[in-house]
Amino acid sequence: MEAFLRYWMRWPSVEGLIYKYLWVWGVCQSLHFVGMVLLIGTVGILDLRMLGMARQFPPAALKKLIPWGVFGFVLCLATGLFFVTGIYANINVHPYVVLKSDVFLQIKFVFIVLAGLNLLAFYATGMSRAVDRLAAGEDAPPLAKFFAGASLFFWIAVMYFARLIPSGKFQP
Amino acid sequence: MMPFLEWLESTWLSTTLRDSPNIFLYPTILAFHTLGLAFFVGISSAIALRILGVAPEVPLAPFRKLYPVMWIGFVFNAVSGLLLLIIEPTKFLTMVDFYIKLLAIGGAVYCNRVLYVRRFRNPSAVDPNPLPAGDKALAGLILFLWAASITAGRLTAYDDPYTQWKTAVGTVMVSAVLLAGGYAAVTFWRLVRHGSVS
Numbered sequence: 001m002e003a004f005l006r007y008w009m010r011w012p013s014v015e016g017l018i019y020k021y022l023w024v025w026g027v028c029q030s031l032h033f034v035g036m037v038l039l040i041g042t043v044g045i046l047d048l049r050m051l052g053m054a055r056q057f058p059p060a061a062l063k064k065l066i067p068w069g070v071f072g073f074v075l076c077l078a079t080g081l082f083f084v085t086g087i088y089a090n091i092n093v094h095p096y097v098v099l100k101s102d103v104f105l106q107i108k109f110v111f112i113v114l115a116g117l118n119l120l121a122f123y124a125t126g127m128s129r130a131v132d133r134l135a136a137g138e139d140a141p142p143l144a145k146f147f148a149g150a151s152l153f154f155w156i157a158v159m160y161f162a163r164l165i166p167s168g169k170f171q172p
Numbered sequence: 173m174m175p176f177l178e179w180l181e182s183t184w185l186s187t188t189l190r191d192s193p194n195i196f197l198y199p200t201i202l203a204f205h206t207l208g209l210a211f212f213v214g215i216s217s218a219i220a221l222r223i224l225g226v227a228p229e230v231p232l233a234p235f236r237k238l239y240p241v242m243w244i245g246f247v248f249n250a251v252s253g254l255l256l257l258i259i260e261p262t263k264f265l266t267m268v269d270f271y272i273k274l275l276a277i278g279g280a281v282y283c284n285r286v287l288y289v290r291r292f293r294n295p296s297a298v299d300p301n302p303l304p305a306g307d308k309a310l311a312g313l314i315l316f317l318w319a320a321s322i323t324a325g326r327l328t329a330y331d332d333p334y335t336q337w338k339t340a341v342g343t344v345m346v347s348a349v350l351l352a353g354g355y356a357a358v359t360f361w362r363l364v365r366h367g368s369v370s
Binding site: 021022023024026027029030031033034036037038039040041042044045048053054055056057058061062064065068136156159160162163164166167 | 195196198199200202203206207209210211213214215216217218221222226227229230231233234235236237238241318319322323326327329330334335338339341342343346
């Protein structure tokens with residue numbers, strides 16, 4: 001298993017790109033931030049509306065902004081995958097070692113998964129449809145507020161632990 | 173200038189923050205800088221995109237209620253940014269890129285304020301159809317200035333101007349390709365879906 005992961009986690013063409021072009025890493029980092037901005041600027045606003053802020057927004061209309069948030073998340077996922085598979089070229093540590101030993105990176109992943117499960121539950125419990133029926137000024141059901149609060153909490157945790165990743169220990 | 177910066181770097185606050193054995197301290201200040209950015213730039217960009225014609229179903233007026241969240245985000249950034257600056261003043265205040273970042277942020281904050289006064293202050297006339305071309309230009313300028321701020325901010329992580337310059341040029345190239353690709357994709361999608369570009 002370890003040999004398999006060690007083989008597949010290092011991506012030679014990504015590493016090559018980072019070795020060859022000085023600017024690739026920095027550009028991907030900026031794009032990671034742009035993705036984050038799009039995600040919080042769309043999903044975050046819908047969460048705040050469900051929690052009772054700016055209630056004059058009909059939630060169904062706000063959902064028209066969500067594709068931009070999905071695009072932001074894909075941007076973060078693609079650049080994040082780039083950082084993991086190409087990290088050897090940046091700090092000379094194997095991605096397998098980083099993933100296995102950096103507890104902050106692991107916590108970040110846990111919170112991303114929790115945010116995803118929270119989204120699934122938001123749809124599965126019918127809260128998404130219930131929120132769609134809300135007109136301007138109407139209050140969201142308590143369960144929808146719970147999912148909205150959880151979503152904000154999980155994404156803030158993702159950003160917080162992301163900043164701790166370089167402080168993690170990389171023990172081979 | 174330099175003696176002042178060296179003095180600043182030797183103050184109690186600077187040395188305490190810099191030499192603290194607590195591994196959480198510095199990343200936590202950085203995290204607050206990131207969180208403030210996410211909410212300030214996130215909401216500001218959503219408003220700018222809406223004014224540029226994205227998601228016309230979303231009413232413009234309620235965005236007014238989100239301005240306090242934006243300004244709280246900005247305060248987070250200003251305070252955490254000052255602390256990060258005090259940790260390494262001789263690095264940041266001798267870097268051209270850092271002044272570019274400050275100018276871009278100052279411009280974006282000013283444009284957001286102007287947009288608020290023009291668009292949101294009079295509740296009865298928030299959302300005319302079509303929106304004035306001047307407001308659309310302002311929204312485009314805000315998005316450009318945020319992109320410039322984020323890029324210049326990322327570049328402060330490098331200490332040699334050559335890498336900074338290369339990365340800046342690379343960012344412009346990649347952004348141009350992404351924007352052109354996105355525009356082509358949206359145009360193609362509209363053509364297939366509606367049979368016309370408009």
